[in-house]
Amino acid sequence: MNDxxxxxxxxxxxxxxxxLNALLEICSPAEIWEELPKxxxxxxxxxxxxxxxxxxxxYEHFLDEELVKIGAKGIRIVTRADNAFPxxxxxxxxxxxxxxxxxxxxxxxxxxxxxxVGTRACSHYGREVAEMLARDLVTAGVTIVSGLATxxxxxxxxxxxxxxxxTIAVLGGGLDNITPVSNARLxxxxxxxxxxxxxxxxxxxxxxxxxxERNRIISGLSLGTVVVEAGEKSGALxxxxxxxxxxxxVFAVPGNITSSKSKGTNRLICEGAKPVTCANDILEELRxxxxxxxxxxxxxxxxxEQKIYTLLQDGxxxxxxxxxxxxxxxxxxxxxxxxxxxKGIIVKRAGTYGIR
Amino acid sequence: xxxxxxxxGLDGIKGYGxxxxxxxxxxxxxVDVVGLxxxxxxxxxxxxxxxxxxxxxxxxxxxxxxxxxxxDTKKTGAMYDLPIALGMLYATEQFTCESLNEFGILGELSxxxxxxxxxxxxxxxxxxLDLGCKKIVIPKANVNEASYxxxxxxxxxxxxxxxxxxxxxxxxxxxxxxxxxxxxREERNYSEDFSLVKGQYAAKRAMEIAAAGGHNxxxxxxxxxxxxxxxxxLPTILPDLTIPEALxxxxxxxxxxLLDDKKGIILTRPFRxxxxxxxxxxLTGGGVNxxxxxxxxxxxxxxxxxxxxxYPRDTLEILRQPLEDNVITIARAQRTVEYPANFxxxxxxxxxxxxxxxxxxxxxxxxxxxxxxxxSKLSGPLMDRIDIHIxxxxxxxxxxSSKERTETSAEIKARVNEARSIQLERFKEQGIYSNSRMxxxxxxxxxxxxxxxxxxLKISFERLGMSARAYNRILKVARTIAxxxxxENILPIHITEAIGYRSLDRRVR
Numbered sequence: 001m002n003d004x005x006x007x008x009x010x011x012x013x014x015x016x017x018x019x020l021n022a023l024l025e026i027c028s029p030a031e032i033w034e035e036l037p038k039x040x041x042x043x044x045x046x047x048x049x050x051x052x053x054x055x056x057x058x059y060e061h062f063l064d065e066e067l068v069k070i071g072a073k074g075i076r077i078v079t080r081a082d083n084a085f086p087x088x089x090x091x092x093x094x095x096x097x098x099x100x101x102x103x104x105x106x107x108x109x110x111x112x113x114x115x116x117v118g119t120r121a122c123s124h125y126g127r128e129v130a131e132m133l134a135r136d137l138v139t140a141g142v143t144i145v146s147g148l149a150t151x152x153x154x155x156x157x158x159x160x161x162x163x164x165x166x167t168i169a170v171l172g173g174g175l176d177n178i179t180p181v182s183n184a185r186l187x188x189x190x191x192x193x194x195x196x197x198x199x200x201x202x203x204x205x206x207x208x209x210x211x212x213e214r215n216r217i218i219s220g221l222s223l224g225t226v227v228v229e230a231g232e233k234s235g236a237l238x239x240x241x242x243x244x245x246x247x248x249x250v251f252a253v254p255g256n257i258t259s260s261k262s263k264g265t266n267r268l269i270c271e272g273a274k275p276v277t278c279a280n281d282i283l284e285e286l287r288x289x290x291x292x293x294x295x296x297x298x299x300x301x302x303x304x305e306q307k308i309y310t311l312l313q314d315g316x317x318x319x320x321x322x323x324x325x326x327x328x329x330x331x332x333x334x335x336x337x338x339x340x341x342x343k344g345i346i347v348k349r350a351g352t353y354g355i356r
Numbered sequence: 357x358x359x360x361x362x363x364x365g366l367d368g369i370k371g372y373g374x375x376x377x378x379x380x381x382x383x384x385x386x387v388d389v390v391g392l393x394x395x396x397x398x399x400x401x402x403x404x405x406x407x408x409x410x411x412x413x414x415x416x417x418x419x420x421x422x423x424x425x426x427x428d429t430k431k432t433g434a435m436y437d438l439p440i441a442l443g444m445l446y447a448t449e450q451f452t453c454e455s456l457n458e459f460g461i462l463g464e465l466s467x468x469x470x471x472x473x474x475x476x477x478x479x480x481x482x483x484x485l486d487l488g489c490k491k492i493v494i495p496k497a498n499v500n501e502a503s504y505x506x507x508x509x510x511x512x513x514x515x516x517x518x519x520x521x522x523x524x525x526x527x528x529x530x531x532x533x534x535x536x537x538x539x540x541r542e543e544r545n546y547s548e549d550f551s552l553v554k555g556q557y558a559a560k561r562a563m564e565i566a567a568a569g570g571h572n573x574x575x576x577x578x579x580x581x582x583x584x585x586x587x588x589x590l591p592t593i594l595p596d597l598t599i600p601e602a603l604x605x606x607x608x609x610x611x612x613x614l615l616d617d618k619k620g621i622i623l624t625r626p627f628r629x630x631x632x633x634x635x636x637x638x639l640t641g642g643g644v645n646x647x648x649x650x651x652x653x654x655x656x657x658x659x660x661x662x663x664x665x666x667y668p669r670d671t672l673e674i675l676r677q678p679l680e681d682n683v684i685t686i687a688r689a690q691r692t693v694e695y696p697a698n699f700x701x702x703x704x705x706x707x708x709x710x711x712x713x714x715x716x717x718x719x720x721x722x723x724x725x726x727x728x729x730x731x732s733k734l735s736g737p738l739m740d741r742i743d744i745h746i747x748x749x750x751x752x753x754x755x756x757s758s759k760e761r762t763e764t765s766a767e768i769k770a771r772v773n774e775a776r777s778i779q780l781e782r783f784k785e786q787g788i789y790s791n792s793r794m795x796x797x798x799x800x801x802x803x804x805x806x807x808x809x810x811x812x813l814k815i816s817f818e819r820l821g822m823s824a825r826a827y828n829r830i831l832k833v834a835r836t837i838a839x840x841x842x843x844e845n846i847l848p849i850h851i852t853e854a855i856g857y858r859s860l861d862r863r864v865r
């Protein structure tokens with residue numbers, strides 16, 4: 001009997017991680033296996049309900065069969081006994097699970113990770129910010145952790161993949177059926193180019209208790225947690241609370257004080273979370289490397305381009321404003337800004353143009 | 357006694373010859389109409405009976421058989437009343453006419469013997485000419501639309517009595533004088549004018565390009581931004597109809613029975629704005645007696661679809677084939693008809709369900725999922741057929757109150773007309789009238805790019821993540837921009853401007 005198998009056995013009993021961790025403090029997994037049938041003290045500590053399960057599964061060939069079944073689905077297991085188990089989760093504050101089921105590349109868990117989380121019903125602002133932060137953090141070599149939910153989580157994952165970055169999705173249910181169904185394809189993509197993991201048995205379905213539990217793993221895996229958008233009662237705020245308990249940094253993206261979807265994040269800022277206006281705010285706080293902006297070669301602009309560039313230096317402008325403020329015609333402006341956009345000098349942001 | 361009268365039927369917007377044969381013989385008094393008549397044709401015997409009696413002739417109390425040949429095509433409408441009545445009078449020898457078979461005759465009769473107008477005179481006259489008919493008798497109410505076609509003598513009358521008098525001695529009458537189309541061209545007074553649209557420079561420029569090249573255009577913007585106003589102004593800058601175009605459009609309106617009898621021809625480009633509650637058939641045409649729909653009535657003109665995503669999905673999808681082929685083919689159990697549908701699609705939509713996405717003045721409250729659901733109502737294939745996308749934002753108070761003089765529609769129209777005449781010259785061998793109708797072969801022939809433009813286009817596809825399907829659209833729009841600029845070749849500045857009108861392709865990412 002190796003420790004991996006013993007941890008698997010323990011994970012099947014349905015005990016909460018908190019009690020399981022308390023149990024493991026007083027005796028080792030091997031001792032539990034040996035002593036369980038005889039030790040009154042142990043039985044008392046564990047409780048009848050869980051004892052029954054533990055006794056029922058206490059056959060080595062049964063455990064072997066189960067492990068083969070899970071392995072056949074392409075799902076792998078890493079337990080605490082394993083060196084590959086995420087180091088950051090082993091922190092006592094995290095209250096780590098005894099094992100994790102995963103698909104994908106486990107080695108990325110010990111890289112610099114930042115969690116980007118937020119409400120499912122996000123606004124367009126939230127999406128834009130989530131994507132911008134994911135993009136810029138990826139450029140700095142950061143791994144993006146999130147929960148594969150619709151809304152902010154999904155956009156952060158998708159943008160990371162689009163930029164060729166590493167991303168980790170932590171689920172609140174088993175890996176047999178990736179939920180939510182709308183993000184199942186995104187989940188598959190993450191399997192191939194990132195890591196998707198959960199502490200729940202492959203056949204388990206998510207419940208309202210599992211999501212808060214998995215939130216602690218999201219924050220636990222990460223050096224810091226960024227809440228992009230959260231209403232007053234968003235699950236993302238639970239993640240932020242966990243991050244605080246675990247001694248990790250909490251970042252929040254400020255929003256309009258009138259926007260219901262930014263109430264939670266604005267309150268976090270009041271309570272001391274670090275406001276985020278760009279990826280560098282996060283990188284600085286976490287003392288990660290800020291990528292040097294490659295100094296673009298001196299821009300060579302023609303006459304029209306120079307005019308528009310000068311106007312845009314004062315801030316983003318729409319085509320209408322550019323027409324009014326310059327003496328160029330609409331056709332010239334349109335052709336010039338598109339040309340500059342193609343060259344990568346300026347970008348279009350929802351109706352207006354601005355310098356990149 | 358037997359008599360034969362030449363008449364015509366309508367198949368789509370083409371006429372075909374119909375021979376009305378009348379045989380009067382012994383038997384119980386009755387009138388039988390054979391040759392696949394529809395209800396209106398069957399009922400004609402009642403109108404004919406009264407019209408004959410009320411015009412002072414005698415209705416023969418014998419067994420009368422009316423055959424409409426060819427017997428295997430369905431005959432519709434009331435235009436056979438007049439030939440049937442004349443056939444009966446001729447068969448009963450109430451008048452004689454040696455040259456009766458030289459005439460094509462059609463018209464609806466009322467009970468008092470008056471002749472009423474019928475639908476589709478213009479297409480019938482054009483087909484009659486092709487069929488070798490040189491003289492035609494029609495209702496007086498239709499005379500104007502019949503008088504633009506040379507090579508055929510048109511005689512028009514108000515009553516059955518007049519027609520009979522005419523046929524007794526045709527040589528005493530002179531045919532109706534021909535009209536000159538250009539005489540009817542007039543300066544139309546529109547209530548809208550582009551000079552009333554303040555600001556919106558980019559949108560106005562896009563409108564000018566769309567009008568010059570006949571390009572389909574989609575306006576995206578928050579409510580109250582002036583999208584509908586811009587669309588309503590569009591007819592004021594559309595290029596003048598050429599004569600062949602005018603005849604095509606008139607034919608369709610003639611078949612639909614929508615022609616103004618006083619003018620008899622349509623000389624301004626039609627502007628059709630069907631509401632989004634309209635049925636598919638209303639848009640495409642069809643029905644039991646097939647009639648042209650809105651897209652055909654907009655032939656050579658504008659089909660304006662306000663609030664595009666509000667139209668049912670299947671209504672939008674049926675636009676795909678006509679947008680590509682410029683005709684609509686309607687197949688029914690009875691027959692298949694084809695109507696031309698070479699229209700310019702002008703559509704408007706909000707950028708999101710709440711309408712404020714991208715607005716500078718209002719905050720958008722939609723979730724990204726809502727926005728993508730809203731946008732997904734427009735399928736990719738449909739969007740591909742729209743050449744120009746333009747974002748129309750709210751105007752500021754400063755714009756509205758500005759005293760600055762803006763260009764009038766007449767000034768813009770002058771440029772549009774100039775660009776269009778370049779295109780007409782270019783395509784005179786090809787049977788098309790504008791850049792937007794170029795096929796792939798013509799695009800590769802007339803939209804050659806220099807190396808610099810080619811390079812810009814290539815980079816833009818990579819940088820802006822545009823779909824390859826946009827390629828030809830960009831070239832066509834660039835061609836029009838070059839025409840407006842009076843340039844023989846497409847320059848890089850034309851290409852970049854054309855790329856700028858593909859904003860929806862970019863947002864996909």
